[in-house]
Amino acid sequence: MSKDSSLFADDLSNPDAWMETAEQLLYSASLMEAEIRVRWGQLKDQIFRETPRPKNFIEPARIQSVFMMVCSFGIENLFKASIVAKNRAAILSEATSKGSLPSIIDGHELVSLATSAGFKPTVDQEILLRHLTENALWFGRYSMTTKAKNYTTSRYLSDGSEMHVGTWAESDIDDVKQLVESIADDLGCPNPWEAAA
Secondary structure (H helix, E strand, O other): OOHHHHHHHHHHOOHHHHHHHHHHHHHHHHHHHHHHHHHHHHHHHHHHOOOOOOOOOOOHHHHHHHHHHHHHHHHHHHHHHHHHHHOHHHHHHHHHHHOOOOHHHOOOOHHHHHHHHOOOOOHHHHHHHHHHHHHHHHHOOOOOOOOHHHOOOEEEOOOOOEEEOOOOOOHHHHHHHHHHHHHHHHHOOOOHHHHHO
16 A cells, blocks of 8 residues: 555545535635625616616526535535544545545435435425535536436436426525534534534
């Protein structure tokens, strides 16, 4: 085993490092929140008061998609911190032998990571986690999906019901903050959103 492999595995199996990254990501997202709310106010003024659109106006839902992408990565790291804490020896062993991310913490699919972390989302939370996953995978960073099979905005929940994962509303910001609080409470860890404030 090389020194790099050993250091890599040690760092990867440190739950505090995953939590610190969750805090940094959610802090970064929090910096965007005020601007997004300003943009929603401007959009409402344009619609209801017929005020002119500011020059170079970017729709708040587009900026919020980036916000949600960063939140998704923060929640992903929160789940991974919990998974690593509960499976540290196995993760250390697999990371050492493979020299890459162990399968239990590989990927961005938040519902799957939630299950591995021991978090049981409500139906509304599952909808939000699936929507956030779409933002991490493509909606927050590309103009369209990277796979033809994902071209429509319909996705399916664990119970088989269909959901829409299109655009965001201003109220979704508060829903994501409540979700982070619920995850932290359920997993028995500090709320990284509060630590970020």
